[in-house]
Amino acid sequence: MMTKVLVVVTNNHRFGDQKRATGLWLSESVHFHAVMAAHQIDVDYMSPRGGYVPLDPGSLADMDDTTWQFYDDEKFRNQYLAKTLAPADVNPADYAAIYFAGGHGVLWDFPNNPDLAKVADAIHQNGGITAAVCHGVVGLLGLHATDGTELIAGKHVAGFSNEEEAINQLTDAVPFLTEDALIKAGGQYTSAQAYTEHVVVDGKLVTGQNPQSAKGVADAVVKLLQA
Known part of the structure; x- marks a missing residue:
């Protein structure tokens, strides 16, 4: 299997019918992308509908050097953010891993999305790695293990906590709470202190x-990937 990774990002630009902008939380794609690049691992970006990716304005308010490096890169903006692949454009056999990046936008177009699930399930069935961060973990909802059961059922998982959503003051603005949804789907959820790093690996689920x-x-x- 060739070592290439598929990064999944949102097309959704607002909080439902509220006049509040959202989209991809930029650092969540580029911090991941930077590590892949450092290991000479190619990435492609896919979104539910393909094409343009809106950025959550909040994610542009306080950017670190890595995020600026990507945001300043015209090729990155014009290729990865402006022209994402649609699921129909993707051959799952090309990818050793799939990674769901977050931002509140994903709460509307990731969960139980049959087009995304078709690609993600095929990567999993090919022995690939499934990864997600923050709100992006809702992309795991509706994915399946090789035996057809819910992918995260009984698995140790992390994701954006109810505490963090409350700190954001967005508990009532979102269609559901990420932590609650993971637990409802059978995930063995754990969290660390708000806004501190917490990564959980359970087999090939990260x-x-x-x-x-x-x-x-x-x-x-x-x-x-190197194991």
């Missing part, structure tokens, strides 16, 4: 709690 965990998720994925 999950991270928050934006601070994106690099750690990437490091864990590389370790599995």
Whole structure:
């Protein structure tokens, strides 16, 4: 299997019918992407509908050097953010891992999405790694293990905590709470202190709690790829 990784990002630009912008939390894709690049691992970006990826304005308010490096890169903006692949464009056999990046936008277009699940399930069935961070873990909802059961049922998982959503003051703005959804789907959920790195590896499933965990998720994925 060639070592290439598929990064999944949202197309959704607002909180439902509220006049509040959202989208991809940029650091969650680029901190992961940077680790892959450092190990000469190619990545492609896929979104539920393909094409343009809106960025959560909050994720541009306080960017670190890695995020600026990608945001300043015209090729990154024009290729990875403006022209994501649609699921129909993707051959799952090309990828050794799939990674669901977050941002509140994903709460509307990731969960139980049959097009995303078709790609992700095929990567899993090919022996690939499934990874996700922050709100992106809701992309795991509706994915299946090789025996057809819910992928995260009985698995140790992390994801954006109810405490962190409360700190955001967005508990009532989201359609559901990420932590609650993981537990409802049978995930063995754990969390660390709010906004501190927390990465959980269970077999070939890697999950991270928050934006601070994106690099750690990437490091864990590389370790599995090299095993």
